[in-house]
Every structure is written in structure tokens, then in C-alpha cells.
Amino acid sequence: xxxxxxxxxxxxxxxxxxxxxxxxxxxxxxxxxxxxxxxxxxxxxxxxxxxxxxxxxxxxxxxxxxxxxxxxxxxxxxxxxxxxxxxxxxxxxxxxxxxxxxxxxxxxxxxxxxxxxxxxxxxxxxxxxxxxxxxxxxxxxxxxxxxxxxxxxxxxxxxxxxxxxxxxxxxxxxxxxxxxxxxxxxxxxxxxxxxxxxxxxxxxxxxxxxxxxxxxxxxxxxxxxxxxxxxxxxxxxxxxxxxxxxxxxxxxxxxxxxxxxxxxxxxxxxxxxxxxxxxxxxxxxxxxxxxxxxxxxxxxxxxxxxxxxxxxxxxxxxxxxxxxxxxxxxxxxxxxxxxxxxxxxxxxxxxxxxxxxxxxxx
Amino acid sequence: xxxxxxxxxxxxxxxxxxxxxxxxxxxxxxxxxxxxxxxxxxxxxxxxxxxxxxxxxxxxxxxxxxxxxxxxxxxxxxxxxxxxxxxxxxxxxxxxxxxxxxxxxxxxxxxxxxxxxxxxxxxxxxxxxxxxxxxxxxxxxxxxxxxxxxxxxxxxxxxxxxxxxxxxxxxxxxxxxxxxxxxxxxxxxxxxxxxxxxxxxxxxxxxxxxxxxxxxxxxxxxxxxxxxxxxxxxxxxxxxxxxxxxxxxxxxxxxxxxxxxxxxxxxxxxxxxxxxxxxxxxxxxxxxxxxxxxxxxxxxxxxxxxxxxxxxxxxxxxxxxxxxxxxxxxxxxxxxxxxxxxxxxxxxxxxxxxxxxxxxxx
Numbered sequence: 001x002x003x004x005x006x007x008x009x010x011x012x013x014x015x016x017x018x019x020x021x022x023x024x025x026x027x028x029x030x031x032x033x034x035x036x037x038x039x040x041x042x043x044x045x046x047x048x049x050x051x052x053x054x055x056x057x058x059x060x061x062x063x064x065x066x067x068x069x070x071x072x073x074x075x076x077x078x079x080x081x082x083x084x085x086x087x088x089x090x091x092x093x094x095x096x097x098x099x100x101x102x103x104x105x106x107x108x109x110x111x112x113x114x115x116x117x118x119x120x121x122x123x124x125x126x127x128x129x130x131x132x133x134x135x136x137x138x139x140x141x142x143x144x145x146x147x148x149x150x151x152x153x154x155x156x157x158x159x160x161x162x163x164x165x166x167x168x169x170x171x172x173x174x175x176x177x178x179x180x181x182x183x184x185x186x187x188x189x190x191x192x193x194x195x196x197x198x199x200x201x202x203x204x205x206x207x208x209x210x211x212x213x214x215x216x217x218x219x220x221x222x223x224x225x226x227x228x229x230x231x232x233x234x235x236x237x238x239x240x241x242x243x244x245x246x247x248x249x250x251x252x253x254x255x256x257x258x259x260x261x262x263x264x265x266x267x268x269x270x271x272x273x274x275x276x277x278x279x280x281x282x283x284x285x286x287x288x289x290x291x292x293x294x295x296x297x298x299x300x301x302x303x304x305x306x307x308x309x310x311x312x313x314x315x316x317x318x319x320x321x322x323x324x325x326x327x328x329x330x331x332x333x334x335x336x337x338x339x340x341x342x343x344x345x346x347x348x349x350x351x352x353x354x355x356x357x358x359x360x361x362x
Numbered sequence: 363x364x365x366x367x368x369x370x371x372x373x374x375x376x377x378x379x380x381x382x383x384x385x386x387x388x389x390x391x392x393x394x395x396x397x398x399x400x401x402x403x404x405x406x407x408x409x410x411x412x413x414x415x416x417x418x419x420x421x422x423x424x425x426x427x428x429x430x431x432x433x434x435x436x437x438x439x440x441x442x443x444x445x446x447x448x449x450x451x452x453x454x455x456x457x458x459x460x461x462x463x464x465x466x467x468x469x470x471x472x473x474x475x476x477x478x479x480x481x482x483x484x485x486x487x488x489x490x491x492x493x494x495x496x497x498x499x500x501x502x503x504x505x506x507x508x509x510x511x512x513x514x515x516x517x518x519x520x521x522x523x524x525x526x527x528x529x530x531x532x533x534x535x536x537x538x539x540x541x542x543x544x545x546x547x548x549x550x551x552x553x554x555x556x557x558x559x560x561x562x563x564x565x566x567x568x569x570x571x572x573x574x575x576x577x578x579x580x581x582x583x584x585x586x587x588x589x590x591x592x593x594x595x596x597x598x599x600x601x602x603x604x605x606x607x608x609x610x611x612x613x614x615x616x617x618x619x620x621x622x623x624x625x626x627x628x629x630x631x632x633x634x635x636x637x638x639x640x641x642x643x644x645x646x647x648x649x650x651x652x653x654x655x656x657x658x659x660x661x662x663x664x665x666x667x668x669x670x671x672x673x674x675x676x677x678x679x680x681x682x683x684x685x686x687x688x689x690x691x692x693x694x695x696x697x698x699x700x701x702x703x704x705x706x707x708x709x710x711x712x713x714x715x716x717x718x719x720x721x722x723x724x
Contacts, residue, residue: 019681302714304707313697317723319381319711322701326685330697335675337699339684345666349681352664361679 002105003054004131005209006046007095010039010059010067010113011085015350016280016343019334020312023362028114029066032284039070039113045120049109049127056080056098057113058091083247089258090250092205093216093223097231100209107131108212110205116287118274126271130206133174133267140215140260141206142177144199144268145275150189153279155201155256156181157268158192173270180261199268201256202275212259219262226250281327281336281343285310299330308340334361364467365416366493367571368408369457372401372421372429372475373447377712378642378705381696382674385724390476391428394646401432401475407482411471411489418442418460419475420453445609451620452612454567455578455585459593462571469493470574472567478649480636488633492568495536495629502577502622503568504539506561506630507637512551515641517563517618518543519630520554535632542623561630563618564637574621581624588612643689643698643705647672661692670702696723 014027021027028039036044039057046055052073058080059067067079080094092110099106109127117123130141144157159175167176180201184192192198205212217224226246233242260266278284288296288310295303299313306320314330325340338346353361376389383389390401398406401419408417414435420442421429429441442456454472461468471489479485492503506519521537529538542563546554554560567574579586588608595604622628640646650658650672657665661675668682676692687702700708715723 019679300720302711304710305704317381317696317715317720318699319696319708320699321707321711322704323688323699326699328697328699334679334681335690335692335697337680337682337685337688337690342667342684345683346681348666349664349683353679358662358679 002107002135002208003103004050005054005056005095005099005102005106005108006050007092007099007108007110008039008042008046008055008057008113009088009091009110010057011063011082011091012112012114013085014114014279015347017284018346018350018353019331019336019361020329024062025066026063026114027278028112029063029070032278033116033287037070038116038278039067042111042113042115043071043074045117045123046109046111048124053078056095058082058095060085083244086247086250086252088203088255089216089220089253090223090227090247092212092255093220093227094230096209096213096216097227098234100213101231101234104210106209107134108207108209112203112277114278115202115204116274116276116278118287120273122273123271123275126269126273127206129169129172129174130267130269133169133269134206134208134211137265137267138208138211140212140263140266141174142260142266142268143202143204143206143271144175145202146270146272147193147198147200150186150193151200152183152186152189154277155183156189156192157199157201158195159197159199159268161197169267175268175270177260177266177268180256199270200275202271203277205255206269212255215259215263220253220258223250223253223258281310281329281338281346282340285327285340310340364469364497364570365465366412367416367418367457367461367464367468367470368412369454369461369470369472370401370404370408370417370419370475371450371453371472372419373425373444373453374474374476375447376476376641377709379646380708380712380715381693381698381723382691386424387428388425388476389640390474391425391432394640395478395649399432400478400640401429404473404475404477405433405436407479407485408471408473410486415440418457420444420457422447445606448609448612448614450565450617451578451582451615452585452589452609454574454617455582455589456592458571458575458578459589460596462575463593463596466572468571469496470569470571474565474639476640477564477566478636478638478640480649482635484635485633485637488631488635489566489568491534491536492629492631495531495631496568496570496573499627499629500570500573502574502625502628503536504622504628504630505564505566505568505633506537507564508632508634509555509560509562512548512555513562514545514548514551516639517545518551518554518560519563520557521559521561521630523559531629537630537632539622539628539630542618561632562637564633565639567617567622568631574617577621577625582615582620585612585615585620643672643691643700643708644702647689647702672702 012026017027029037056078060082064081134141158178160178230246233239294308296310300317301311301313302319304321307324309326311328327338329336374388379389391399418440422444426443496503520540522540595601656670658672662679663673663675664681666683669686671688673690689700691698
């Protein structure tokens with residue numbers, strides 16, 4: 001069996017967790033649920049699959065220091081620092097280039113650093129199934145989540161119709177991919193949900209490093225050329241300079257759009273392990289335990305006649321009287337008070353802050 | 363015409379403006395509406411009536427420093443520091459003792475430091491009318507506010523039925539007092555309101571210093587005895603010691619309950635000058651100007667889809683999304699988020715803080 005590498009993508013710049021998340025300290029570094037940041041939880045989750053030397057974290061210059069601080073066990077050379085974020089295809093290509101160089105047959109699992117998974121054991125079982133498929137079929141395998149509601153914030157994957165004799169893995173929840181679909185509107189999402197053959201795109205991928213690089217060569221030849229140049233310079237003293245030059249010309253493109261949609265040998269493995277991309281405060285509220293009044297309270301909080309609130313008091317005392325369905329987040333320099341169900345508007349607040357150049361709050 | 367003295371009672375220990383008001387910094391020192399604290403507004407209001415040397419501020423040891431800081435123009439000897447608060451009768455008696463000593467015929471106007479009055483000019487007109495009645499009739503005069511709703515948070519004054527030939531001042535809105543009533547329940551308050559002969563007790567009084575001391579002698583002889591002892595020591599080096607001893611035995615009692623209810627010569631002057639005791643955040647909200655969305659915003663505040671909120675951001679940035687009818691107060695160490703109409707519960711929160719001995723937040 002070839003070596004297994006895990007690649008954690010930790011370059012997100014999400015603004016949806018303002019005021020907790022900031023430009024230099026985005027979601028993956030936050031202790032959103034329970035103890036440990038999302039990045040730390042992700043690293044722990046992959047621990048049983050690949051040891052530290054076979055774990056890569058891809059991040060960017062602004063966040064590299066936070067990654068090193070939060071992941072002190074990961075060897076420094078395994079923290080790949082992109083000069084600038086260029087979406088997932090270059091990120092994955094860079095990691096694959098490093099990994100293929102270490103082991104031409106290596107399998108790799110790619111995962112965002114900022115998702116939440118409730119059942120780590122089941123998650124590992126699914127990953128092992130996906131690794132088997134990736135190895136045996138030399139396939140690009142993605143993990144699909146069975147949708148529970150017509151979510152408009154996720155991409156979708158449609159599975160193809162096949163007979164069991166064409167694809168014996170079908171019995172284990174492994175399907176050939178028919179199409180990838182961008183984030184739908186509500187009507188389309190409802191159609192996806194009722195059709196039964198659509199999955200949420202978790203952004204978690206499994207493949208041979210060599211296979212994804214071959215597919216990048218096929219569908220994104222310019223990127224592949226830059227990656228080759230970078231790979232050749234890995235051991236040279238001018239690696240950083242080569243990398244900077246490469247990222248100066250590499251265009252921003254997602255692996256889904258740039259490769260997966262065009263690949264002939266893509267599979268989706270159905271997963272059901274309590275996945276959430278925790279993409280908004282509302283999603284955090286959903287996955288956080290609540291007390292008898294439906295409140296989730298963190299820090300010094302006094303409530304009276306208050307129900308179904310999510311309150312993080314930060315370093316202050318918060319008193320909440322007569323309020324319900326609120327998300328209240330106190331940080332060192334800013335406070336958010338948001339009605340539940342409207343946390344997508346946080347992004348608009350951050351945009352407003354940017355427009356007004358109140359940069360100290362970004 | 364005898365000299366007119368104003369006496370500002372600034373010893374309030376209100377907890378209803380937590381977290382802005384604190385034990386050492388109660389409501390009268392806060393900039394609740396517009397610029398200047400309530401104490402400073404009160405002093406300015408009385409400026410045209412009595413000059414600084416004829417203005418006394420009665421406070422207590424804990425708050426004396428704040429009074430001196432906020433009222434630097436008031437001569438230090440005019441700031442009377444009670445060793446401990448004993449409600450309004452001792453406070454007024456002490457001030458009257460000082461004033462009678464300066465001028466045996468002096469008239470005095472007594473007012474709490476923490477009320478809000480919109481129409482200062484009309485207020486002064488009413489005070490002058492009250493001063494005339496107090497002088498001519500040697501009466502105890504109180505200012506009554508025409509009630510606009512069945513408020514349960516105020517005391518009430520009932521006016522007596524009289525013919526104009528018995529009381530020609532009646533034409534100017536001056537009535538003999540029939541009874542004083544404590545804070546009523548809602549049913550009683552509604553009855554008071556519909557009866558038409560009840561006024562809110564503003565806690566503002568006008569009388570000769572000598573007259574109120576004579577009434578104290580009659581109805582609170584023990585207090586009067588202590589006050590005489592104190593008065594005799596005013597110029598002596600052991601004044602403070604005498605005062606401390608006196609306040610050690612003086613019992614806590616209000617001027618309404620201890621004197622006014624029993625006095626034979628009490629009048630109420632009807633006033634209509636935009637009076638508010640600003641006794642809660644809800645009352646502050648009521649008297650604060652609002653923008654087109656019904657919001658009152660102070661400091662750095664970003665609102666989206668938010669209406670009818672009162673937000674004081676303190677030294678942070680506050681973002682409010684999708685919320686309505688909230689009072690949000692940020693201070694250095696605590697944040698209040700309170701549904702409008704429930705701000706009377708703030709007192710309960712402070713009681714809770716006290717019970718839990720979280721003294722740093724008191």
C-alpha cells in the first residue's frame with residue numbers, strides 16, 4: 001500500500017465570523033465549538049490516517065505564523081506558504097507536487113481546515129473507503145454529504161446512474177460523478193434535494209498525487225507548467241523566489257471548476273458523519289449545545305427572561321434581559337448583536353467596514 | 363425679598379442604569395441625554411435662580427469627589443457631605459440648617475440632581491410662583507406633575523377641593539394638598555389618573571428654611587434635635603465629628619412621609635415643563651431623539667435591518683443586524699442587552715451581581 005498524506009487547506013479568509021474572525025485570524029484559527037480551533041480539530045481528526053511528517057498544511061503568508069503557533073507539531077517544511085491565495089487548484093497542485101516528489105505513488109487526502117465533523121470514526125471509515133477507490137480505480141474521489149435541507153450555500157455533486165455490475169462499490173455508497181453544480185438558488189436546491197441523487201460537495205478529496213497532477217496537466221496546462229517549475233526548485237535556495245514568480249502568473253481557479261467537472265474518472269463517496277462547514281454564526285449556533293432555555297452561553301453571562309440566545313461574553317460581563325434568538329459576540333474591539341437567521345448579513349457589515357476604511361476592525 | 367437658595371440632592375445610589383451607573387458613579391453623574399451630566403444640567407437649570415454661593419449640593423462621602431469634579435464652580439463649603447445617606451428628611455434638614463444660619467428668612471428650593479426637565483424657562487416660572495406662595499403663605503410647597511399615564515413608579519399628590527375665594531392662587535394652578543400617596547399599583551394608578559386631582563410627586567420642594575425646620579421640629583423632633591447640634595458646630599473644628607455622631611443616630615426617613623403628609627400648610631403647584639425622573643433605560647429611550655428607523659445610536663454603530671434600538675457603543679464598534687426594540691449599552695467591563703419595556707429588570711441583575719459578590723461589576 002502506498003503512503004498516505006493529508007493536506008489541510010488553511011488559507012481561508014472568511015469574513016462571516018466577524019468580529020471573532022479577522023483578516024489575519026480567520027475562522028480556521030477560532031475555537032468555534034468546544035476546545036481547540038477548527039484547524040487543530042482538523043489536524044487531530046487526520047492524526048490516525050497520516051503522521052505529522054505526512055501531513056501538509058497549505059496556508060498563505062499572512063496566516064503562516066498563526067498556523068505555526070497552532071500546529072507546533074507539524075514540521076516547518078510541511079507548512080506550505082502560498083505567496084497569495086489562488087483558490088483550491090493551485091493550492092492542491094502545490095501540495096501534490098511536494099508529495100509526489102516524496103513518493104510517486106502517494107495517496108493524498110485534501111481537506112479544508114475549517115469544517116466541523118461530529119463523528120470522526122465514521123469519517124475515517126469513509127476516507128479509507130475513498131482511498132481504496134482512489135487506489136484501485138486511479139480515480140479522483142470526492143466526499144459527498146447527503147443533504148438534509150435545500151441549502152443554497154453549498155455546491156452539489158450529482159451521482160450517475162449505474163448498475164451494480166458496472167460499479168460494485170455502489171453497494172458501499174460510492175458513485176460515479178455525473179455533474180458538479182455550483183451553489184444553486186432555492187428552487188434548484190429544492191429540486192436537488194427531492195431528486196435523491198445530489199450530494200453536498202464537502203470539498204474533501206482523495207486521490208493519488210500523481211493522478212491529480214496528471215488531470216491538472218490535462219485541464220489546466222498553464223498551472224501544471226508553473227507547478228513543475230516550482231517542484232524542480234523545492235530543494236534549491238531560490239525556491240521562494242520561484243514560488244513568488246509562479247504565483248504571480250497562476251490564475252485563481254477552484255479544483256472543482258478547473259478539474260473535477262472535466263475529469264472522466266471522478267467518484268463521489270456518500271458520507272454521513274455530522275459534517276458542517278460552519279459557514280456562519282447561525283451554523284455555529286446549530287451545532288452548539290444549549291441549556292434548558294435554549295441558550296448557549298460562554299463567559300460571564302447573566303440572563304433574565306432570555307431564551308434561545310448564543311452569547312459569547314469575551315472578557316466582559318454580559319447581561320441579557322428579555323431577549324430571544326440573538327447571537328451576541330463580544331471581542332476586544334467590537335460587538336455583534338445579530339438576530340438568528342440573519343447571520344449571512346455579517347458579510348455585508350464587513351464589506352461596509354472595508355468601504356468605510358475602518359481597517360482596524362477588519 | 364428674602365434670599366433664595368437652591369439645594370441639589372446628589373446622593374442617589376440608583377442601580378437602574380447599570381452598567382453605566384455604578385456604586386461610586388450613580389445616575390446623576392452620567393451624561394444620559396445630550397451633553398453634561400444630569401447633575402450639571404440641574405445646576406445649570408438653577409443658575410438663574412440662585413448664584414453659586416447660594417447653591418448647596420448635598421451628597422455623601424462616596425460621591426463627594428465626583429460632585430467636586432463635576433461642579434467645580436460650587437464653593438467647597440457649599441458641598442454638604444452626609445456621612446451616610448439617610449433619605450431626604452435629614453438631607454433637607456441639614457441643608458436648611460446651613461441656610462437658616464446664613465439668612466433666617468431665606469427661601470429654599472430643593473431638587474433631586476438626577477431628573478430631566480425639557481423646558482427650563484417654564485420650570486423657572488413655576489418655581490417663582492411656588493416661591494411666592496411659600497413666602498406669602500409661609501407654606502410647604504411641592505411641584506406636582508400632571509400625569510400622562512398610570513405610572514406605578516412615582517408617588518402621587520392629591521389636591522384638595524377649594525373655592526377660588528378660599529385660595530385665589532388656584533387660578534394659577536396652586537392647590538392645597540389633600541394627601542400624599544405612595545407608589546400605587548396599576549389599578550390604583552389608573553384611578554388616580556382618571557380622577558383628575560392627582561399629580562406626580564416630583565420631589566421638588568419650595569419653602570422657607572425656617573419653615574421646614576419648624577415642621578421637622580413638630581413631626582420629627584429627634585431629627586430636629588440632632589440638626590440643632592450639628593448647626594451649632596458648623597463653624598467649629600469638630601463639625602465633622604458632630605455630624606458623624608448625629609448621622610449615627612438619625613433614622614432614615616423621607617421628607618414626604620416624615621413631614622409633608624402631616625403638615626397642615628402644604629400646597630402643590632401644577633407644573634408642565636417636560637419633567638422626567640429618567641428612572642430607567644426605557645425612560646432614557648423615551649426622551650432621546652431617534653433617527654428615521656427609530657434608532658438612537660451613540661458611538662461607532664453599524665446597523666442593518668435594525669429598528670427602534672437604543673445603542674451606546676462605548677469605546678467599541680457595535681454591529682446590530684436584524685434586531686429591534688433593544689437597549690444595548692457597552693461599558694468598559696460590562697454589556698447590557700435589554701428588550702425595551704423590561705429595563706426595570708436591570709435592578710434584578712444588579713441584585714444578582716451583589717448576591718454573587720461579583721463586586722467589580724457593582
